[in-house]
Ligand SMILES: [Ca+2]
Ligand SMILES: [Ca+2]
């Protein structure tokens with residue numbers, strides 16, 4: 067078996083005038099919408115003229131925008147150090163955090179660190195380079211021509227919430243000299259080569275794990291309002307089941323332990339971190355299957371997107387049974403509740419080391435595409451998609467809260483876990499990709515969960531328009 071690269075597609079089409087661009091990498095990667103093309107919506111709106119001033123109304127704070135540069139027509143071929151993303155609130159212009167992640171002609175990222183680091187042969191803004199920013203940083207719409215001083219060319223980027231029509235605007239501007247930069251850096255990577263350990267640090271969470279394996283083993287939300295990192299609540303991510311061979315022989319599949327990884331490339335910008343890791347699977351001491359596999363993980367201020375492409379050369383001969391993928395927490399999680407698409411929030415479904423009656427009665431028969439945890443320590447939402455969908459038969463809510471269970475390898479005895487029970491088809495697909503989304507927030511009440519679900523289910527729409535320049 068090998069797991070390999072699954073890069074989000076890059077998929078948008080430009081159209082003269084106002085067009086909706088495919089905007090959000092996450093939705094591009096959400097399977098089930100006839101792959102990627104369904105995310106491309108061309109509205110073909112007629113441009114209102116003259117431009118009307120509008121005050122920012124959009125209220126979404128959790129969504130990033132990821133868009134290809136090909137629609138930023140007035141700015142193509144601009145030197146990157148002359149470009150800034152700016153927003154105006156009232157009369158005041160300010161640079162906002164953004165990054166342009168360059169891609170090479172073959173579609174791979176031009177990583178800035180790691181063995182595969184190397185520049186995009188076109189150092190200017192070109193069609194496949196990606197612009198990334200947060201919806202929350204948008205401002206008002208500009209109707210006058212009072213652009214920032216030294217602006218040479220301006221693209222307007224309008225972000226719209228499809229649920230309520232609320233909008234916000236940002237402007238990508240080319241300056242005649244060095245462009246202004248926001249001082250905010252929302253996300254950082256800290257790697258300690260001596261201990262082989264990596265941390266991702268944002269204003270919502272701190273997450274960590276050994277850099278030669280795939281599982282995180284440290285998770286702390288920020289404490290509010292002081293912003294200090296809270297306690298680590300995570301033992302480790304577990305992905306475990308059994309391979310059943312033709313003779314009925316069963317091999318433990320401890321994927322979190324068996325999958326090894328090596329960093330290949332990294333981009334650490336102010337809004338997101340991209341990490342390309344090469345992986346292989348050591349099934350057992352004598353069964354070592356090394357693939358040329360890669361996994362491209364993206365981290366944002368409040369989430370992580372982790373696509374993993376699976377290849378099973380002997381799929382027809384194998385079965386996977388009793389497979390569970392879940393976060394096994396430690397005792398610091400006590401007091402937090404677990405709920406999901408099938409199981410509404412219930413205060414009696416709470417981590418305390420014992421299975422309550424309510425916990426034993428959870429709905430573990432209904433397919434779900436999200437489950438969540440919430441407590442004074444912070445909130446987590448975990449979404450899961452297989453592409454193609456028949457790669458998995460059922461994905462069910464899994465919850466276990468038992469201090470007496472030993473489930474090595476692990477750092478903390480006891481299993482305090484929430485995630486998915488995955489039922490695979492009798493005949494495994496030889497190729498599939500699983501997309502995992504983990505959202506981490508300092509604070510999220512159960513009734514606010516749609517704030518996070520909307521990122522994928524009702525993605526923001528983005529329209530662009532040249533306001534100044536060719
Ligand atoms: Ca490029
Ligand atoms: Ca470029």
Ligand SMILES: [Ca+2]
Nearest residue numbers: 416418420467
């Ligand atoms: Ca309990």
Ligand SMILES: [Ca+2]
Nearest residue numbers: 301476478480
């Ligand atoms: Ca444990």
